[in-house]
Amino acid sequence: MGSVTTDTHDWVPPKSTIARDFGSASHTYNPAARLQRYMGQVLLDQLKEGLHQAQGADGLQILDLGSGTGWFTGQLASIPGSQVTGVDIAAGMLRYARSANPSGIRWIEADAEALPLPDNSVDVVFSNLMIQWCRDPAGVLAECRRVLRPGGRLLVSTLLEGTLDELREAWHRADPGHQHVNRFESEARFREQAL
Numbered sequence: 001m002g003s004v005t006t007d008t009h010d011w012v013p014p015k016s017t018i019a020r021d022f023g024s025a026s027h028t029y030n031p032a033a034r035l036q037r038y039m040g041q042v043l044l045d046q047l048k049e050g051l052h053q054a055q056g057a058d059g060l061q062i063l064d065l066g067s068g069t070g071w072f073t074g075q076l077a078s079i080p081g082s083q084v085t086g087v088d089i090a091a092g093m094l095r096y097a098r099s100a101n102p103s104g105i106r107w108i109e110a111d112a113e114a115l116p117l118p119d120n121s122v123d124v125v126f127s128n129l130m131i132q133w134c135r136d137p138a139g140v141l142a143e144c145r146r147v148l149r150p151g152g153r154l155l156v157s158t159l160l161e162g163t164l165d166e167l168r169e170a171w172h173r174a175d176p177g178h179q180h181v182n183r184f185e186s187e188a189r190f191r192e193q194a195l
């Protein structure tokens with residue numbers, strides 16, 4: 001285990017703002033989510049390629065962390081033997097996801113930094129483009145470690161330093177002194193937290 005200095009990612013908006021803004025975007029999100037689809041599909045393909053592990057008596061427990069509109073949650077639920085839980089901080093996203101997906105998926109409104117799930121209860125954590133919205137990514141990864149069973153799998157995609165630099169530079173020239181584009185952390189720092 002590497003030592004990790006804790007720093008708050010104070011450029012990330014407060015959770016209440018994230019929950020409100022994603023919730024109110026739930027009905028317009030899917031048509032605009034081309035990057036999210038692309039990246040989530042890469043994660044899903046990786047998961048399916050490596051799915052050889054034995055399941056517990058309660059099936060293959062999959063957690064979609066930051067499940068949004070449930071686009072991938074529904075696909076995870078079609079994996080034979082899977083029992084899927086979608087967790088999101090935005091009530092509006094969960095409402096949309098529940099209505100757009102088959103019943104049988106469990107939906108929980110919760111913060112990824114404090115998961116209301118027991119230790120060693122999940123076989124797979126799938127999290128597509130959620131963790132960059134958290135001020136404490138190390139805390140999220142610690143929660144993932146806590147809920148994963150031994151031999152469980154963590155599949156996470158995120159945005160790293162360098163993303164949207166051109167847009168950031170353009171805004172900097174047009175409106176210096178105001179941050180219009182989210183910041184992202186370096187790959188080295190992210191990997192350090194994942195240890």
Ligand SMILES: C[S@@+](CC[C@H](N)C(=O)[O-])C[C@H]1O[C@@H](n2cnc3c(N)ncnc32)[C@H](O)[C@@H]1O
Binds near residue numbers: 018023065
């Ligand atoms: C960019 S969307 C991705 C949604 C989905 N994973 C997908 O691929 O379409 C990020 C989602 O993470 C959720 N989110 C952000 N911060 C969160 C947190 N601390 N805990 C749980 N969900 C969070 C947002 O509400 C939003 O639905």
